[in-house]
Amino acid sequence: MTDRPRAPETLAAQALGHVDGATGALIPPIHASTTYARDADLGYARGRVYARADNPTFAAAADTLTRLEGGAATLLFSSGMAAATAVFLALSPGDHVVAPRVMYWALRGWLLDFATSWGLAVDLVDTSEPAAVAAAVRPGQTRLIWLETPANPTWEVADIAAIADIARTAGARLAVDSTVATPVLTRPLALGADIVMHSASKYLNGHSDVIAGTLTTAQRDDFWARIEAVLRQNGAILGPFEAWLLQRGLRTLFARVRWQCASTALLASRLAAHPKVAGVLYPGLPDSPGHAAALRQMQGGFGGMLSIRVAGGREAAIATAARVRVWTRATSLGGVESLIEHRASIEGPTSPVPDDLLRLSVGLEDAEDLWADLSAALG
Numbered sequence: 001m002t003d004r005p006r007a008p009e010t011l012a013a014q015a016l017g018h019v020d021g022a023t024g025a026l027i028p029p030i031h032a033s034t035t036y037a038r039d040a041d042l043g044y045a046r047g048r049v050y051a052r053a054d055n056p057t058f059a060a061a062a063d064t065l066t067r068l069e070g071g072a073a074t075l076l077f078s079s080g081m082a083a084a085t086a087v088f089l090a091l092s093p094g095d096h097v098v099a100p101r102v103m104y105w106a107l108r109g110w111l112l113d114f115a116t117s118w119g120l121a122v123d124l125v126d127t128s129e130p131a132a133v134a135a136a137v138r139p140g141q142t143r144l145i146w147l148e149t150p151a152n153p154t155w156e157v158a159d160i161a162a163i164a165d166i167a168r169t170a171g172a173r174l175a176v177d178s179t180v181a182t183p184v185l186t187r188p189l190a191l192g193a194d195i196v197m198h199s200a201s202k203y204l205n206g207h208s209d210v211i212a213g214t215l216t217t218a219q220r221d222d223f224w225a226r227i228e229a230v231l232r233q234n235g236a237i238l239g240p241f242e243a244w245l246l247q248r249g250l251r252t253l254f255a256r257v258r259w260q261c262a263s264t265a266l267l268a269s270r271l272a273a274h275p276k277v278a279g280v281l282y283p284g285l286p287d288s289p290g291h292a293a294a295l296r297q298m299q300g301g302f303g304g305m306l307s308i309r310v311a312g313g314r315e316a317a318i319a320t321a322a323r324v325r326v327w328t329r330a331t332s333l334g335g336v337e338s339l340i341e342h343r344a345s346i347e348g349p350t351s352p353v354p355d356d357l358l359r360l361s362v363g364l365e366d367a368e369d370l371w372a373d374l375s376a377a378l379g
């Protein structure tokens with residue numbers, strides 16, 4: 001018996017150590033019920049009414065993530081997009097938000113399209129420069145600064161602590177899409193963010209078999225209550241089976257991410273010396289523009305994502321992706337299998353992504369297998 005505070009690795013592996021009181025089961029059950037029995041006096045003494053508002057299956061994943069992020073509460077959503085957009089929908093038309101120029105493209109598209117026509121004023125700036133964020137802030141009107149770090153698909157790093165100071169001074173909230181960093185590497189709330197968002201479809205679940213999103217808050221305040229209302233009223237809830245898979249995936253998060261970080265670091269250093277590679281985008285390389293900020297806010301690794309610029313341009317990049325045998329050509333990231341993707345052709349003509357760029361999501365295969373396949377494909 002020890003009172004030593006449990007390490008995050010322990011909390012994750014045991015999903016907080018649940019043991020079912022009635023059966024002794026170590027693994028939480030899946031509650032499929034959509035509704036809950038009402039008492040004879042029309043009350044709900046057990047606290048639950050209807051499963052759009054609440055399902056006990058959510059607790060294992062949500063509570064584990066709250067502890068890993070050091071927050072006050074977590075909500076599970078039906079996708080990362082549902083989680084991210086709930087933060088913006090909790091604002092009001094007329095509010096101003098600052099978001100990254102380089103970010104997850106579907107959310108960027110939603111901000112420029114739906115959110116703008118709904119009435120948000122949206123400025124996209126270079127969030128790898130805190131000064132650019134400070135210059136974009138409109139005192140009294142900016143309600144939210146949104147960051148993604150490292151950011152898709154160039155893996156630019158935003159300095160969370162520096163931008164948290166800017167947000168606090170401006171009276172704005174700071175939300176961070178930490179999908180790629182995961183709580184293994186970065187804890188945005190400890191650096192001053194108010195909300196951390198994940199596409200749990202990626203590393204948190206980790207097996208490419210669940211679409212889910214999460215928000216974790218530093219404090220239960222009015223804004224969090226508005227986000228909860230968006231979730232319950234719009235109904236973008238996670239299904240119980242997906243919530244159960246998510247708690248299962250979270251248990252191996254640390255082992256997966258650390259393995260992926262080690263393989264990615266090895267591949268990045270070798271790719272940087274490859275004659276067919278014109279550039280490696282990865283915050284772990286000492287000459288990367290985000291390296292200093294990454295060293296400050298990423299502990300124990302720089303993530304499992306990197307991109308390469310292929311010498312020879314678009315055609316050479318597409319031909320390289322066509323030749324791989326161990327890597328799989330597919331979108332998404334953060335799963336156990338390694339994926340390679342030509343981003344510009346997925347994002348379409350309005351994409352700011354260079355057309356010689358291949359995005360790599362490093363999985364759990366042997367790193368030498370990945371290297372041999374990729375270097376042969378590069379030619």
Ligand SMILES: *Cc1c(COP(=O)(O)O)cnc(C)c1O
Nearest residue numbers: 079080081104177179199201212
């Ligand atoms: C995938 C992703 C999202 C969107 O999440 P979905 O679960 O696909 O809706 C948001 N941000 C980042 C960084 C992502 O990689």
